[in-house]
Amino acid sequence: MNANPADQQRLLDLHGLDVRLAQLAHKRRTLPELAEAEKVDRRLADLRDVLVAAETAEGDIAREQKKAEADVEQVVNRATRDRQMLESGRGSAKDLENIQHELETLARRQSDLEDVVLEVMERREAAQTRVAEMTVQRDEAQARRDEVNAALAKSSEQIDRDVEAVTAERKTTAGVIPEDLLALYERIRADNGVGAAAIRQRRCDGCQLELDISEVNAVKAAAPDQVVRHDVCGSILVRVAESGL
Numbered sequence: 178m179n180a181n182p183a184d185q186q187r188l189l190d191l192h193g194l195d196v197r198l199a200q201l202a203h204k205r206r207t208l209p210e211l212a213e214a215e216k217v218d219r220r221l222a223d224l225r226d227v228l229v230a231a232e233t234a235e236g237d238i239a240r241e242q243k244k245a246e247a248d249v250e251q252v253v254n255r256a257t258r259d260r261q262m263l264e265s266g267r268g269s270a271k272d273l274e275n276i277q278h279e280l281e282t283l284a285r286r287q288s289d290l291e292d293v294v295l296e297v298m299e300r301r302e303a304a305q306t307r308v309a310e311m312t313v314q315r316d317e318a319q320a321r322r323d324e325v326n327a328a329l330a331k332s333s334e335q336i337d338r339d340v341e342a343v344t345a346e347r348k349t350t351a352g353v354i355p356e357d358l359l360a361l362y363e364r365i366r367a368d369n370g371v372g373a374a375a376i377r378q379r380r381c382d383g384c385q386l387e388l389d390i391s392e393v394n395a396v397k398a399a400a401p402d403q404v405v406r407h408d409v410c411g412s413i414l415v416r417v418a419e420s421g422l
């Protein structure tokens with residue numbers, strides 16, 4: 178294939194823009210905010226689990242407290258009925274004696290049950306404190322995640338703008354390159370990543386290998402408008418001032 182040497186030079190500009198686009202894509206994949214977002218998301222998920230567990234535990238203790246309070250109430254009600262019975266004076270002396278005895282038992286039982294209520298209340302208070310602490314931590318992690326997401330969006334938007342600018346420049350550059358030469362460049366680029374490379378000090382800029390003497394002679398013998406390719410890597414070899422030929 179033949180192409181104007183100036184158009185061959187433009188392939189190097191195009192390659193430079195393709196390198197920049199690849200760098201931008203790499204930058205997008207490796208933004209530090211991405212790793213941070215992942216870390217914060219993991220922490221947030223953990224804290225949500227811990228919070229659910231703490232709330233469940235608190236709920237269980239709340240039910241336990243209700244049950245313990247109901248037990249106390251039952252004993253208190255029973256004692257009230259017993260006292261009313263005593264005050265009414267109905268029943269035999271033996272009955273009254275039994276009731277008197279039961280009241281003593283109920284008083285001991287009430288005291289024991291009230292101790293249980295107090296113990297449960299203490300545990301519930303601790304559980305509530307834990308729920309409150311975990312809620313604060315969850316809220317903090319959520320706020321941090323919002324911050325990281327905002328930073329990530331900002332960095333991504335900057336990359337979007339850069340990609341847009343480079344893409345526009347690439348379109349302009351590609352627009353003045355003859356179609357057949359451009360198609361060849363694109364095909365080689367799709368195959369091996371580097372469509373065109375300069376020769377610098379007899380070295381291919383694409384694969385970094387030095388040209389051997391027969392390759393040097395072939396390039397030297399080629400007319401300026403002949404499109405030369407590097408057999409090793411397939412890139413179009415572009416002759417420049419520093420080629421050393």
Ligand SMILES: [Zn+2]
Pocket residue numbers: 374381382383384385386407409410411412
């Ligand atoms: Zn090469």
